[in-house]
Amino acid sequence: MSDLSLTSTITLNNGVRMPVLGLGTFKVPNDQAYSVVRQALDIGYRHIDTAAYYANEEGVGRAIRESGVPREEVFVTTKLWDTDHGKKEALAAFDRSLKLLGLEYVDLYLVHWPRGERAETWKAMERLLEEGSARAIGVSNYTIRHLEETIGRSYVVPAVDQVEFSPFLYQKELLSYCRTMGVVLEAHSPLTRGSRLNDPRLLVLAEKYERSPAQMMIRWVLQKGMAVIPKSVHRERLIENAGALDFTISPADVAIMDSFDEGLHTTWNPEEIP
Numbered sequence: 001m002s003d004l005s006l007t008s009t010i011t012l013n014n015g016v017r018m019p020v021l022g023l024g025t026f027k028v029p030n031d032q033a034y035s036v037v038r039q040a041l042d043i044g045y046r047h048i049d050t051a052a053y054y055a056n057e058e059g060v061g062r063a064i065r066e067s068g069v070p071r072e073e074v075f076v077t078t079k080l081w082d083t084d085h086g087k088k089e090a091l092a093a094f095d096r097s098l099k100l101l102g103l104e105y106v107d108l109y110l111v112h113w114p115r116g117e118r119a120e121t122w123k124a125m126e127r128l129l130e131e132g133s134a135r136a137i138g139v140s141n142y143t144i145r146h147l148e149e150t151i152g153r154s155y156v157v158p159a160v161d162q163v164e165f166s167p168f169l170y171q172k173e174l175l176s177y178c179r180t181m182g183v184v185l186e187a188h189s190p191l192t193r194g195s196r197l198n199d200p201r202l203l204v205l206a207e208k209y210e211r212s213p214a215q216m217m218i219r220w221v222l223q224k225g226m227a228v229i230p231k232s233v234h235r236e237r238l239i240e241n242a243g244a245l246d247f248t249i250s251p252a253d254v255a256i257m258d259s260f261d262e263g264l265h266t267t268w269n270p271e272e273i274p
């Protein structure tokens with residue numbers, strides 16, 4: 001596991017391969033998204049995560065198109081926002097995203113949150129998959145209950161569930177459920193949005209491995225067999241975060257990091273999910 005690179009992939013349930021480490025772009029304004037994605041691609045990142053909600057699909061897409069990297073070498077994810085649930089609405093939202101990105105297809109299209117007309121929305125997602133406009137379809141912020149509901153009534157099992165996941169929010173049961181069902185779990189906010197980077201226990205381990213706290217957190221997720229999409233707008237941090245790919249945390253130290261779990265949700269309140 002220590003020899004991962006920015007082109008190492010995890011295979012989704014329909015055979016599509018997704019690079020295990022990608023770049024997150026939440027809260028990156030459109031203009032800046034252009035330059036950050038160009039830098040990331042230049043460094044070697046081949047997986048970019050955006051969403052209609054981030055209002056930066058135009059910049060992300062332009063950066064990909066102008067980068068000189070062949071389209072088929074970049075894995076692009078975007079997401080359907082809460083106000084676009086429903087079959088017709090979802091198809092229209094996808095078209096808008098594709099136009100803004102300026103691409104002919106996306107690699108992964110996700111339902112951003114389990115809100116609204118989930119069943120109808122999923123039918124639209126299945127159609128996009130069938131048409132080939134999305135190479136894979138999945139969900140985000142789905143709990144086991146939401147996944148069971150979707151899987152129980154659909155033809156297509158979501159390829160991915162993108163959820164908040166870090167040593168401070170170790171969603172062990174969800175991970176185990178996803179492994180059983182063949183759903184790849186992808187960690188968003190793996191750095192706790194910076195809020196636990198100075199945790200003294202993490203600092204001790206970081207010193208032991210001569211790695212940064214961010215690298216320790218990203219590596220911990222990778223060793224769970226998951227994909228991960230840390231966000232940074234700084235070139236040196238993009239490089240630093242990719243440095244999580246080439247070292248190994250021992251099982252004993254992974255177990256120590258497992259124990260950091262405090263149910264920390266930095267992005268949402270679980271009580272608010274229907």
Ligand SMILES: NC(=O)c1ccc[n+]([C@@H]2O[C@H](COP(=O)([O-])OP(=O)(O)OC[C@H]3O[C@@H](n4cnc5c(N)ncnc54)[C@H](OP(=O)(O)O)[C@@H]3O)[C@@H](O)[C@H]2O)c1
Pocket residue numbers: 023024025026027049050112140141162163187188189190191192193194197212214215229230231232233234237240241267
């Ligand atoms: N599906 C969803 O509902 C959902 C929700 C949240 C996030 N996401 C996705 O997941 C991505 C990542 O999550 P996130 O943006 O919430 O948070 P995150 O990746 O956990 O943390 C990002 C924060 O950490 C800082 N940072 C990055 N690398 C660092 C390093 N090496 N050392 C110190 N600080 C570092 C960044 O600052 P700088 O940028 O200033 O470097 C930023 O403030 C998002 O961008 C988005 O694509 C999805």
